[in-house]
Amino acid sequence: xxxxxxxxxxxxxxxxxxxxxxxxxxxxxxxxxxxxxxxxxxxxxxxxxxxxxxxxxxxxxxxxxxxxxxxxxxxxxxxxxxxxxxxxxxxxxxxxxxxxxxxxxxxxxxxxxxxxxxxxxxxxxxxxxxxxxxxxxxxxxxxxxxxxxxxxxxxxxxxxxxxxxxxxxxxxxxxxxxxxxxxxxxxxxxxxxxxxxxxxxxxxxxxxxxxxxxxxxxxxxxxxxxxxxxxxxxxxxxxxxxxxxxxxxxxxxxxxxxxxxxxxxxxxxxxxxxxxxxxxxxxxxxxxxxxxxxxxxxxxxxxxxxxxxxxxxxxxxxxxxxxxxxxxxxxxxxxxxxxxxxxxxxxxxxxxxxxxxxxxxxxxxxxxxxxxxxxxxxxxxxxxxxxxxxxxxxxxxxxxxxxxxxxxxxxxxxxxxxxxxxxxxxxxxxxxxxxxxxxxxxxxxxxxxxxxxxxxxxxxxxxxxxxxxxxxxxxxxxxxxxxxxxxxxxxxxxxxxxxxxxxxxxxxxxxxxxxxxxxxxxxxxxxxxxxxxxxxxxxxxxxxxxxxxxxxxxxxxxxxxxxxxxxxxxxxxxxxxxxxxxxxxxxxxxxxxxxxxxxxxxxxxxxxxxxxxxxxxxxxxxxxxxxxxxxxxxxxxxxxxxxxxxxxxxxxxxxxxxxxxxxxxxxxxxxxxxxxxxxxxxxxxxxxxxxxxxxxxxxxxxxxxxxxxxxxxxxxxxxxxxxxxxxxxxxxxxxxxxxxxxxxxxxxxxxxxxxxxxxxxxxxxxxxxxxxxxxxxxxxxxxxxxxxxxxxxxxxxxxxxxxxxxxxxxxxxxxxxxxxxxxxxxxxxxxxxxxxxxxxxxxxxxxxxxxxxxxxxxxxxxx
Numbered sequence: 114x115x116x117x118x119x120x121x122x123x124x125x126x127x128x129x130x131x132x133x134x135x136x137x138x139x140x141x142x143x144x145x146x147x148x149x150x151x152x153x154x155x156x157x158x159x160x161x162x163x164x165x166x167x168x169x170x171x172x173x174x175x176x177x178x179x180x181x182x183x184x185x186x187x188x189x190x191x192x193x194x195x196x197x198x199x200x201x202x203x204x205x206x207x208x209x210x211x212x213x214x215x216x217x218x219x220x221x222x223x224x225x226x227x228x229x230x231x232x233x234x235x236x237x238x239x240x241x242x243x244x245x246x247x248x249x250x251x252x253x254x255x256x257x258x259x260x261x262x263x264x265x266x267x268x269x270x271x272x273x274x275x276x277x278x279x280x281x282x283x284x285x286x287x288x289x290x291x292x293x294x295x296x297x298x299x300x301x302x303x304x305x306x307x308x309x310x311x312x313x314x315x316x317x318x319x320x321x322x323x324x325x326x327x328x329x330x331x332x333x334x335x336x337x338x339x340x341x342x343x344x345x346x347x348x349x350x351x352x353x354x355x356x357x358x359x360x361x362x363x364x365x366x367x368x369x370x371x372x373x374x375x376x377x378x379x380x381x382x383x384x385x386x387x388x389x390x391x392x393x394x395x396x397x398x399x400x401x402x403x404x405x406x407x408x409x410x411x412x413x414x415x416x417x418x419x420x421x422x423x424x425x426x427x428x429x430x431x432x433x434x435x436x437x438x439x440x441x442x443x444x445x446x447x448x449x450x451x452x453x454x455x456x457x458x459x460x461x462x463x464x465x466x467x468x469x470x471x472x473x474x475x476x477x478x479x480x481x482x483x484x485x486x487x488x489x490x491x492x493x494x495x496x497x498x499x500x501x502x503x504x505x506x507x508x509x510x511x512x513x514x515x516x517x518x519x520x521x522x523x524x525x526x527x528x529x530x531x532x533x534x535x536x537x538x539x540x541x542x543x544x545x546x547x548x549x550x551x552x553x554x555x556x557x558x559x560x561x562x563x564x565x566x567x568x569x570x571x572x573x574x575x576x577x578x579x580x581x582x583x584x585x586x587x588x589x590x591x592x593x594x595x596x597x598x599x600x601x602x603x604x605x606x607x608x609x610x611x612x613x614x615x616x617x618x619x620x621x622x623x624x625x626x627x628x629x630x631x632x633x634x635x636x637x638x639x640x641x642x643x644x645x646x647x648x649x650x651x652x653x654x655x656x657x658x659x660x661x662x663x664x665x666x667x668x669x670x671x672x673x674x675x676x677x678x679x680x681x682x683x684x685x686x687x688x689x690x691x692x693x694x695x696x697x698x699x700x701x702x703x704x705x706x707x708x709x710x711x712x713x714x715x716x717x718x719x720x721x722x723x724x725x726x727x728x729x730x731x732x733x734x735x736x737x738x739x740x741x742x743x744x745x746x747x748x749x750x751x752x753x754x755x756x757x758x759x760x761x762x763x764x765x766x767x768x769x770x771x772x773x774x775x776x777x778x779x780x781x782x783x784x785x786x787x788x789x790x791x792x793x794x795x796x797x798x799x800x801x802x803x804x805x806x807x808x809x810x811x812x813x814x815x816x817x818x819x820x821x822x823x824x825x826x827x828x829x830x831x832x833x834x835x836x837x838x839x840x841x842x843x844x845x846x847x848x849x850x851x852x853x854x855x856x857x858x859x860x861x862x863x864x865x866x867x868x869x870x871x872x873x874x875x876x877x878x879x880x881x882x883x884x885x886x887x888x889x890x891x892x893x894x895x896x897x898x899x900x901x902x903x904x905x906x907x908x909x910x911x912x913x914x915x916x917x918x919x920x921x922x923x924x925x926x927x928x929x930x931x932x933x934x935x936x937x938x939x940x941x942x943x944x945x946x947x948x949x950x951x952x953x954x955x956x957x958x959x960x961x962x963x964x965x966x967x968x969x970x971x972x973x974x975x976x
Contacts, residue, residue, distance in 0.1 A: 199566040202573065208343055210562050211319055216253045217554040219246055220318035222307060224329050226258040226269050235324050238351075241478075242322065245543045247280035252550060254280040255317045257310065259303055259329055261290070281317075285310055292652075292725075295659035295671045300328040308332040308723055311342065319558060320550065321348045332723035339636050339722070340569065345562030347553075374529045375486045378408040378461040380521070383453070383476060384468060386427035386446065387420035391467030391490065391512075396434050398467075398518040404439050407525060410461065412441040416453050419446045457485050463530060467509075467517055468492060478535065486530045488520055504533045572635045580627045581686060585615040585679055589703040591693075599690035607687020610634050613705075615679035618651060618727045626726055630683050633722065638685075645692070645717025646684035646709065650725035654732070658725050666705045666719065668729065675732040680705050688717070691867065694931045714866065714959070777956040778868055781860070782837070795861040796822040798832045798842075799938065800853035805899070807859055807936070808851070810834070824851035832858040840949045841887060843941035857890075860937040860955065864929045868959040871929040875937060876922040876953035879909045886910040888940040889950065891925070896932025904935075929957065 203209060211217075221243050225235040239256070247254045258266040266284035289306035296302055311318065311333050321337075323330040334348050380399065384390040392415075399413060415431055422430040428446045435442045445456065457464060457480070464480050464487035477498050480487045490512040499507070507530070509516050524530050583598060598611060610631050620626045637644050650660045653670055661668050661680040668677040682705055692711045709719035781794055797809040810822040810832070823833040829849050831842035841858045842850035850856035875891070891905040904925050927935070935957075939950050 198570050199563075202566060202570050203344075210344065210566075211558060213559075216251050217550060217558070218253055218255070218317045218319045219550065220255045220257065220311070220314070220321045222257045222259060222311075222321060222323045222330060222333075224259040224303070224327050225324075226256070226260075226266075235326060239322065239324075242546065243280050245546060246550060247278070249279070249547060249550075251554065252279060253317070255283055255314070256280055257283045257285070257307075259285065259307060261285070261303065261306075263287075283310075283314075289313075293657045295653070295657050295669060297660065297662045297669045297671075298328070300331075301660070303329040304332040305723070308336055315343045315346070318346060320553060321346065322351065323348060324351055335720070335723055338640070338642060339633055340565050344565035344569075345558050347557075347561060373484070373532055375484075375532060376461050376528055377463040377486065377524055377530050378410045378528065379412050379414065379459065379463070381414040381416060381457055381462050381464050382467075383414075383416045383457060383464055384466070385420055386415065386417045386422075386431070388422055389468070389470050390417075391469050391517075392422065392427070392431075394469075394512075394514045394517055395465055395467050396431070397514050398521055400434075400438070401518055402521065402525070407440065408528070411525075412443065413438075414443045414445065414456055414462070416445045416448055416456055454483075458483065463487060463524065465517075465521075466490065467512070469512055481533045481535045484532045486532050488524065488530070490517075498535055499533050504531065506531075507533055568636065568639060572632055575635065580610045580612055580630055582612045582614055585613055585703060587616070587679075591701060591703050594703050595690070595693055598686060599694075607685060607690070608638075609686040611684055611686040611689055613682045613684075613689075613703075613708075614727075615677075615681065617677065617679075617730045618681055619730065621652065621726055621728055629724075629726070634683065634685065643716070643718055644720045645688050645712040645715065646682045646719045647722045648680050648682055648705075648719065649722050649727060651680075651727040651729045652725055653729055659729075660721050660723075661705070662721065663709065663719065664706075666709050670732060677729060677732055678705070679703070681727055682708065682719070684712075688712070688715075691715070691931065692717075694865065711866070777874075778866060778871070778959045779862065779864075779957040780954060781862075781952065781956070782954040793863045793865055795863065796834060797859050797861060798851055798856040799859050799936075800850065800856045805901075807861060810851075826851070832856045834858065837952045838949050839939050839952060841939045841941035843943065845943070855941060857941065858939040858950075860952070862935045862937075862955070862957065864931060864933045864935075864957070866929075867931055868929040868957065870959070871927055872958040873904070873925045873927050873935060874922065874954075874956045874958065876955075878951040878953065879921070885942045885944040887942060887950070890936075890938040890940060891923070892936045892938065893927055894934040894936070896930060896934070 221239050223235060223239045226239070243254050243256050246252045258269045260266050263284060263286070270282040270284065285303075285306045289309040290302055291309075294302050294305045307330055311321070321333070323334070330348075330350075333342075334350065336342055337346055337348055382392065382395050384392075386392055413435070417427075420427045425433070428444055431442075431444050443456075445452070448456070456462075462485065464476070464485055466477065466487055466489035468490060470492060477487070477489065479485075481499070486507075488507045488509060491508050491510050492512055509520050581598070583594070585594070612630060633647060637647070648661045648666065650658050651668055653659050653668075655670065657671070659668050659670060666680055668680050670676055689708075692715050693708060712719055779793060795807075795809055797807050799806050800808070811825045812820055813823055813827055814820045821833055821835045823830065829851055831840050831844075831850060833840050839858045839860070842856040844850050844854055846854070848854055873891070877889075879887070879889075886909050889905070889907040889909065890903065892901050893904050894901040904927060905923055907923075929935075937952075937955060
């Protein structure tokens with residue numbers, strides 16, 4: 114293990130909230146990809162890099178820990194010098210702010226871009242949004258179809274060529290997929306390509322709309338969250354479902370008219386052709402109709418994306434089930450948007466929406482706007498989309514086959530049904546989005562540009578400090594690592610950037626890397642984004658680029674026999690020292706995976722930044738299978754079983770078996786505490802008045818393999834613990850209590866982790882049926898101070914009338930920090946015979962869920 118000091122700008126920053134617009138960054142726990150095209154540099158270059166320390170040391174005075182980002186920004190605000198400095202920063206990077214009055218560039222990025230072809234909600238919503246915004250003269254829209262298949266994207270562009278003049282359809286190109294990225298998870302190459310495209314097309318984008326579904330935009334979102342693209346750019350990340358602006362169709366027609374009666378003699382099932390969309394219910398309901406009483410023109414259409422039902426392709430399943438029907442059946446699988454609209458718009462057609470699970474299906478909005486009559490199950494939020502008072506007759510309250518059959522019989526008997534009007538709050542969506550984008554262009558954009566420029570200038574103004582790089586050897590001793598990083602002087606500089614760099618890695622660009630690393634930590638601290646550590650991409654021996662991914666954080670080559678256990682990690686030294694002390698005390702060797710787990714328990718995420726900064730010399734899988742989403746038994750250490758399915762580090766840590774109930778931080782009895790487990794428990798006694806007199810007992814093996822805790826000298830039977838029954842000792846006139854006349858049995862817990870809002874629970878049974886009773890005490894000793902505080906005292910007197918012990922439980926909220934001790938003590942009285950305490954369990958719980966929220970962190974930091 115070696116250390117090097119690298120100069121780079123660093124200062125402490127406090128949170129300054131975004132102005133006027135909240136950006137929701139989704140999916141930050143998953144793996145990310147690389148876009149750095151730096152050439153590989155040798156280990157000698159890395160050595161030259163370290164030599165720069167002496168040349169640059171002491172160039173600029175430090176800003177000091179009291180200087181916060183808000184103060185820096187206030188100092189820059191409005192002055193001519195600040196304006197000039199900002200303009201210089203922009204010019205050096207070839208950037209320019211959007212001119213006032215210029216059209217707003219809106220980029221809509223979606224992996225689902227076929228629209229109504231398969232009734233895909235995301236695609237339909239984004240196409241409607243593009244048409245709504247593209248019709249505005251001051252907005253230019255770029256619509257990116259995200260797929261690896263260029264021919265499919267070009268076909269999508271052709272189909273949607275009817276878009277307004279201000280909408281441009283774009284596709285990813287082969288250059289955007291270079292360098293080749295190892296796909297630890299299936300979205301990684303696309304996410305890489307999206308960011309590469311965005312970096313080339315920043316002039317088109319002032320606002321980016323992207324969906325959280327699929328994870329293909331996580332790289333672009335991450336880069337922008339760290340303000341690495343252009344000043345003022347913001348992402349609008351939408352969840353799949355519930356987009357009110359999706360209610361606006363292409364047809365320009367008033368929405369405040371009363372629904373009109375339309376004839377019905379044709380039924381259309383329009384949705385993905387799968388069971389959860391109600392296809393089986395629909396087929397069963399239609400099969401039970403009285404065919405003889407139906408209109409002579411009656412027919413049924415099935416339109417939707419292919420799926421599988423009962424192990425058959427859905428089209429084949431429908432043909433098999435409808436072969437005996439006496440009326441025409443039309444099956445159109447994977448129809449294009451235009452063809453699907455033509456089918457649904459035929460006279461006499463009623464759309465049947467019988468999905469068993471839905472949120473706010475966009476086909477409801479599409480059908481309502483185009484005047485296509487429909488009936489629907491009352492599931493999810495569908496009822497919120499229509500004016501229920503006027504159109505409650507189209508809603509089927511119970512999602513079942515009999516209820517659907519009854520509704521079909523009623524509509525087909527009358528032969529007519531009214532079209533539906535959308536609820537008032539739904540139809541205002543288009544106007545709301547147009548107003549929002551207008552406000553962003555005229556007000557928010559300039560504010561955010563100024564904020565971002567001020568942030569970067571403040572980072573550039575920061576004094577130059579060292580980046581501590583620690584080389585991690587294979588099987589690195591955890592304790593030696595902790596002592597090297599967190600020894601003398603660490604407390605005085607907890608904000609120092611720390612790069613944990615395994616020996617098999619080298620920096621690709623040692624000249625630029627330290628400033629890049631420090632800048633990312635500065636921005637992360639300034640924005641208080643809850644990220645405790647960053648990991649980066651590495652160029653593999655094969656030339657491909659790979660990125661570590663949760664929950665294992667191994668660097669995967671794409672081959673199950675080739676991966677690397679350790680990965681470079683960047684974090685603040687104080688963060689490492691506080692979180693890793695548990696690892697240093699419990700485990701023999703350092704592990705990137707366990708460090709990520711410990712950060713998770715402190716409410717901090719480990720996140721992959723989409724940039725390749727390192728080169729990997731060789732793989733070090735040591736013969737273990739490389740499974741990115743499930744650590745093998747050999748990698749589980751003492752944290753128990755990891756997730757058998759894809760999950761993040763926090764999910765793995767919180768539940769050993771993915772159970773829906775929490776587990777304690779530590780337990781004396783419980784077999785499955787997720788973190789400290791049984792470690793930290795000491796069995797001993799105190800013979801004097803102070804807890805500092807604590808001495809450990811010895812374990813004695815008994816007959817049949819059983820044993821007990823007692824005095825080192827077995828001729829002294831007490832104090833002792835047999836099968837969780839605790840016995841103190843009182844022997845007036847002799848020293849048979851482990852060498853003393855009196856000894857209080859003491860169970861000590863030493864914390865290896867932090868629980869600022871911890872809860873201590875002790876369940877026990879007291880046996881005061883002989884002797885003169887005993888006293889229970891619980892004390893808390895703060896690490897490093899020796900200060901001890903009594904949490905609980907209970908005098909237990911003998912009660913001959915009740916010879917059966919009563920179970921009791923005590924609970925306390927107590928702030929625990931690494932190294933703190935809690936003593937559970939049983940004190941004897943003057944006459945000690947067979948009194949004792951049976952321990953059901955002693956548990957330490959963490960109760961800080963609120964501290965993991967963004968707002969709670971902000972309040973904590975501001976205080």
